[in-house]
Amino acid sequence: FDGAAGVLVDDGVIGKLLSGKGGVEYWESKETKTTGSFKVNPAVSRFLIATAKRFDGSFVVDSFSTDGGCYPRNVIVENGLLLVKFGALNLNEYAVKASLNGARALGLKSKGHLSVGADADISILDIQNEKAFATIVEGNVIMLDGQFLGKGTTIICDERGASTLAKRGIKHIVKEEFSLKQITDRFIP
Incomplete structure (x- = not known):
């Protein structure tokens, strides 16, 4: 939950990055079939x-x-x-x-x-x-x-x-x- 990774949530207008507990819950609710994002730079x-x-x-x-x-x-x-x-x-x-x-x-x-x-x-x-x-x-x-x-x-x-x-x-x-x-x-x- 430290924010090293996030998942992308599309609200129909713009994609948003969700991390922490909310990100994990969203990722699990999609059975892990969602796009991830990592801080790499x-x-x-x-x-x-x-x-x-x-x-x-x-x-x-x-x-x-x-x-x-x-x-x-x-x-x-x-x-x-x-x-x-x-x-x-x-x-x-x-x-x-x-x-x-x-x-x-x-x-x-x-x-x-x-x-x-x-x-x-x-x-x-x-x-x-x-x-x-x-x-x-x-x-x-x-x-x-x-x-x-x-x-x-x-x-x-x-x-x-x-x-x-x-x-x-x-x-x-x-x-x-x-x-x-x-x-x-x-x-x-």
């Missing part, structure tokens, strides 16, 4: 990897990432802002790792920046509480103070997924084909 290694830089000042790992599994564990805002508060990154470096470099790696020229030609999707962050306060996409406020106000999503895919998504009427963006230049021309904060 120690904080020390995550800290070192997130902040490590090359001699030229570029990051060893160019952008933050998050678990893309069936349980949403996007902690880019929370953990990234803790790195800023600790002094391991400045706000500019945080923005580069949280937004710009990821967009560049996917070849999404209209994402990750606020300049001419950008989509101007914006997240307003509450630095003191390490959380997103609001998110604006295509001029619409889709999240405000933790409450989702919009619906739907845009999926980033390659050419292989575009036709299937289009047939289903799912909004999508086709990323550029990967090239080595996307890595070698990395942004140095």
